[in-house]
Amino acid sequence: xxxxxxxxxxxxxxxxxxxxxxxxxxxxxxxxxxxxxxxxxxxxxxxxxxxxxxxxxxxxxxxxxxxxxxxxxxxxxxxxxxxxxxxxxxxxxxxxxxxxxxxxxxxxxxxxxxxxxxxxxxxxxxxxxxxxxxxxxxxxxxxxxxxxxxxxxxxxxxxxxxxxxxxxxxxxxxxxxxxxxxxxxxxxxxxxxxxxxxxxxxxxxxxxxxxxxxxxxxxxxxxxxxxxxxxxxxxxxxxxxxxxxxxxxxxxxxxxxxxxxxxxxxxxxxxxxxxxxxxxxxxxxxxxxxxxxxxxxxxxxxxxxxxxxxxxxxxxxxxxxxxxxxxxxxxxxxxxxxxxxxxxxxxxxxxxxxxxxxxxxxxxxxxxxxxxxxxxxxxxxxxxxxxxxxxxxxxxxxxxxxxxxxxxxxxxxxxxxxxxxxxxxxxxxxxxxxxxxxxxxxxxxxxxxxxxxxxxxxxxxxxxxxxxxxxxxxxxxxxxxxxxxxxxxxxxxxxxxxxxxxxxxxxxx
Numbered sequence: 001x002x003x004x005x006x007x008x009x010x011x012x013x014x015x016x017x018x019x020x021x022x023x024x025x026x027x028x029x030x031x032x033x034x035x036x037x038x039x040x041x042x043x044x045x046x047x048x049x050x051x052x053x054x055x056x057x058x059x060x061x062x063x064x065x066x067x068x069x070x071x072x073x074x075x076x077x078x079x080x081x082x083x084x085x086x087x088x089x090x091x092x093x094x095x096x097x098x099x100x101x102x103x104x105x106x107x108x109x110x111x112x113x114x115x116x117x118x119x120x121x122x123x124x125x126x127x128x129x130x131x132x133x134x135x136x137x138x139x140x141x142x143x144x145x146x147x148x149x150x151x152x153x154x155x156x157x158x159x160x161x162x163x164x165x166x167x168x169x170x171x172x173x174x175x176x177x178x179x180x181x182x183x184x185x186x187x188x189x190x191x192x193x194x195x196x197x198x199x200x201x202x203x204x205x206x207x208x209x210x211x212x213x214x215x216x217x218x219x220x221x222x223x224x225x226x227x228x229x230x231x232x233x234x235x236x237x238x239x240x241x242x243x244x245x246x247x248x249x250x251x252x253x254x255x256x257x258x259x260x261x262x263x264x265x266x267x268x269x270x271x272x273x274x275x276x277x278x279x280x281x282x283x284x285x286x287x288x289x290x291x292x293x294x295x296x297x298x299x300x301x302x303x304x305x306x307x308x309x310x311x312x313x314x315x316x317x318x319x320x321x322x323x324x325x326x327x328x329x330x331x332x333x334x335x336x337x338x339x340x341x342x343x344x345x346x347x348x349x350x351x352x353x354x355x356x357x358x359x360x361x362x363x364x365x366x367x368x369x370x371x372x373x374x375x376x377x378x379x380x381x382x383x384x385x386x387x388x389x390x391x392x393x394x395x396x397x398x399x400x401x402x403x404x405x406x407x408x409x410x411x412x413x414x415x416x417x418x419x420x421x422x423x424x425x426x427x428x429x430x431x432x433x434x435x436x437x438x439x440x441x442x443x444x445x446x447x448x449x450x451x452x453x454x455x456x457x458x459x460x461x462x463x464x465x466x467x468x469x470x471x472x473x474x475x476x477x478x479x480x481x482x483x484x485x486x487x488x489x490x491x492x493x494x495x496x497x498x499x500x501x502x503x504x505x506x507x508x509x
Contacts, residue, residue, distance in 0.1 A: 041116055044073075048115040056085075057096040058111075063104045065096075067111055077114045078139040106131035113144050119151075129155075130167045137171050149177055156181065158188045158475065162198045169206050182206065186213035188475070190416070193227040195471035197238055200231045204263050207231055211270040219328055219416065219474075219507045221275045228271065232257045232264040241289070248288040265295045272320045273303035281307070328476075328507030333419035336463035341503035342415055343382045343407070358382055365408040368392035369497070380500055381405060386461060387500045388426030394495030403497040406481035407504070408442065414476035416507040417448060421465040422457075422482065423501030429490035430457040431497070436468070438477030445481070448472050463501070473506070480504060 047053060051068030058067045074081040084091050091097065099107070106128050113119055119132075129151055136145035152164060161184045168174040168181070185192045185199075189210070193199055199207070210216070211224070218224055222241070229235075229244045233256050247256055257264050273281065281304050284290060290297040303320075334340050339355075346363040347355040358364045359379040366378035370393030380390045392403045409415060420436060433452055437445040448468045456464045482502065487494030 045112075045116045048111065055095070059096055059098045060102050060104050060107060061098070061100045066104065066108065069111065073114055077141050077144075080139050103128075103131040103135065106135050110135050110139070110141060110144060113141070113147075117143075119144070119147050130164065133174070134167065134171070137173055145173065149174065152177055153180060156184060158184070158191050159195070161185050161188075162192060162196065162202070165202060165206055166198075169203055178206075182209050182213060183215055186210050186216040189216055189218050189227070190223055191471055191474040193223065193230070194238065194474055197230070197235060199227070200234050202231070204260075208263075208267065208270075211267060216324060217328065217509075218324065219330065221272050222280060225268075225271050225276075228264065228267045232260040232267070234258075234260070241284075241287075245287045245289050248292055253292050265293070268293075268295055268299055271299070272322075272324070273299050274306045274320060275323060276303065278304075278307055328416060328509045331505050331508050333421070333465060333467075333505040336421055336465055337423075337501075337503075341421070341505050342409060342508050343503055345508065346409065347382065355384070364410065367406050367408075369395045369402060369404045381407075381502045383501075386423075388461075390425045390498065390500035391427075391429075391493075392497040401487075401495050402484055403495050404481045404483040405497060405499065405502060406442070406479060407502065408479050409504075409508075411478065414478055414509055415480070415504060416474055416476050417480065417504050418468050418473045418507070419465060419505035420449075420468065420480075421463060421501070421503040421505075422499045423464075424457050424460055424462045425498045425500040426460045427490065427496075427498045428460060429488040429493060429496055429498040430455075431484060431488055431499075433486035434482060434484050434497075436466070437481050437483060438472070438475065439479040439481075440477055442479045446472060446475065446477070448480075468506075476507075476509075 047070065048067070054068035054070055056069050056071050056074070057065055058069055060066050071081075071085050075085055084097070086092055109119065109128065109132055129148060133145065133148040133152065136142075136148055156164070161181045165178065165181045165185065168178050202210075211228070216224075226240050229241050230238070233244060233247070244256070253261055253264075273284075276284075281300055284300045285297075285304060290300055331340055331342050331345055343358055343364060344355065345351065346358040347361065349356075349361070349363065357379050359366055359382055364382065366381050368376050368378065370376050372378070375389045375391060376393060377387075377390065380387050392405050394401050394403045396402075417438060424430065431451070432454060434454075435447050435451065436449040438448050439445045449466055451466075456466075482497065482499070484495065484497045488496065488498070490496070490498075
């Protein structure tokens with residue numbers, strides 16, 4: 001080694017600092033000291049529980065003393081604690097630390113992490129994870145911060161995205177999660193602005209980012225307009241633009257929208273008014289909103305002019321006149337057995353040619369709870385011909401009898417289902433209790449409609465259709481299934497699901 005030093009004399013003579021290292025000369029320590037140093041973690045954790053050798057007591061306002069801790073442990077993990085114990089001020093020599101505005105449960109979890117290097121897997125994700133993330137950011141516990149971010153992304157859903165955005169928008173170190181949440185919100189815009197009114201509490205920047213997001217997915221531009229008006233008037237309940245129009249009749253915009261009147265004028269430019277139905281635009285033109293808000297009136301008149309005369313817009317405004325890249329195609333239920341459904345649409349290669357059975361053309365995949373047979377044939381369910389005997393046989397799942405037919409509309413397609421149709425085969429095995437479900441992965445299912453003692457099916461060969469209502473009608477899914485949850489009316493084969501036709505409707509992409 002010394003010979004190598006002599007050969008590099010020039011480097012040493014330069015006056016630069018030189019680090020000498022050798023693989024076996026010292027322990028390979030990293031930030032996670034618990035995993036690399038020869039420390040008995042169980043014993044360390046016992047010190048946390050018993051308070052042995054503690055040199056600082058921790059108090060939380062409203063809870064009193066919550067722990068007898070060790071400065072060295074707190075300081076290793078947290079730079080703010082290190083500064084507190086070494087700044088030469090009163091707290092650096094005091095035997096206790098008093099904390100205010102700190103969540104007691106979350107702080108205890110953070111302390112546990114400092115002593116054992118793990119986060120309790122049974123932690124209530126919904127109520128404590130965000131509080132824990134804020135504490136990890138406040139006290140600079142980077143590894144805990146990283147673990148919280150990881151778990152947030154793992155559990156991110158349409159129902160949690162708004163609450164997460166409300167918290168993390170104030171944390172600069174959570175920029176990636178914020179961007180992920182904004183994209184999640186924009187891709188499920190209908191659901192996130194319909195299932196709850198919480199979105200009106202988002203800050204202007206966050207809501208503006210969502211409205212301008214390239215992945216914004218909506219079933220109609222009217223929903224974008226409704227959401228903007230709800231946010232700008234800080235609505236406490238969900239309603240449409242027509243209700244806001246009534247409010248403006250009795251109160252000036254300055255009073256209705258307050259400090260959000262200027263953001264309203266900006267956000268209105270994000271609505272693609274020319275994509276609204278002509279009849280809706282005519283109503284908007286005569287509305288109180290148009291009369292009281294010049295920006296609103298100008299945008300509506302511009303859209304009407306485009307639809308009536310095809311007038312062109314300035315290059316910077318071209319997006320207003322183009323359909324959103326990710327918009328859904330509406331496939332609306334008209335009547336039983338019509339040709340407007342998703343499965344029929346798939347049979348035409350999504351409008352490209354004459355109909356071919358979509359199972360044969362491999363546009364959709366249909367499976368049953370029982371193996372393929374003469375009378376359990378997937379292609380029959382999307383055929384245009386009636387078959388007198390068609391059923392999915394019983395199977396045991398989670399210790400219970402069931403039977404189901406499942407449709408996979410393809411990995412590149414999704415459907416917000418708002419209606420579905422079934423047809424009874426030639427038997428009298430009528431369903432009475434079943435669920436219609438949707439899934440993104442074919443494993444985790446959401447009930448879209450629950451049927452209990454439903455006696456709609458009463459004749460062999462009968463068609464029947466049902467609407468899907470509520471927030472779940474605004475969730476996109478790839479997989480759909482009809483699953484029997486109780487015996488049919490047939491005493492001989494009570495667990496055979498006897499249908500010979502299935503069709504789905506809604507917003508498809």
